[in-house]
Amino acid sequence: MSTPESGPIAAKINALIEEKWRYLPKPPGNAAIARAIREKTGLSISTGYLWMLRTGERKNPTGPRLQALAAFFGKPPGYFLDHDITSEDLDLATALRSRGVRTIALRSDGLSERSQRAILDMIEHAREIERLDHDGDG
Structure with missing residues (x-):
């Protein structure tokens, strides 16, 4: 879904989504993901806003949206703002959890x-x- 032009936030969110639902043929849609975020964290993120983040239309989540993403994916909020982290870093971090x-x-x-x-x-x-x-x- 993300391209190099869509930005590091989109790449990180999409990589986290792929990882979270890696055992499914494909991840659920944005509506289901936004609902899962609300159910797990109690914090709201709209389907449209999630789509904008995933496509790079919005590049800097802030406030409650940033908190919702961080809580849902088990990351510190600063993780989404550190642009030096690559997808290879994400893959390695995921593997090293084992x-x-x-x-x-x-x-x-x-x-x-x-x-x-x-x-x-x-x-x-x-x-x-x-x-x-x-x-x-x-």
């Missing part, structure tokens, strides 16, 4: 590049076996 991922990363520190490559090959093979990167075609 204790197992953190353990693998920490235990691989100090190993040779060859050993790290062997571990990565094993992880890629395990992902193939579990069809985690499968796109659903056949």
Whole structure:
């Protein structure tokens, strides 16, 4: 939904939405997301305003809207205003929430590049076996 021109806020919100509903074929629409935000946080954000944030038409949520987004996604309000955070940073932060991922990363520190490559090959093979990167075609 967001493009490079839509801005970092749109990219962050869309990445968080994709992550939150990653187990669905696609995330719910803006109306359902806005309703979920209201139900979880008690703070209101309209469907239209959420759409404007997600498309980059509005670039700086403030006040209650910023609080609603922060509370819903479990982020500090400043997270949405820090433009130096990239989608790769978001992916890494999401992965590092898993204790197992953190353990693998920490235990691989100090190993040779060859050993790290062997571990990565094993992880890629395990992902193939579990069809985690499968796109659903056949």
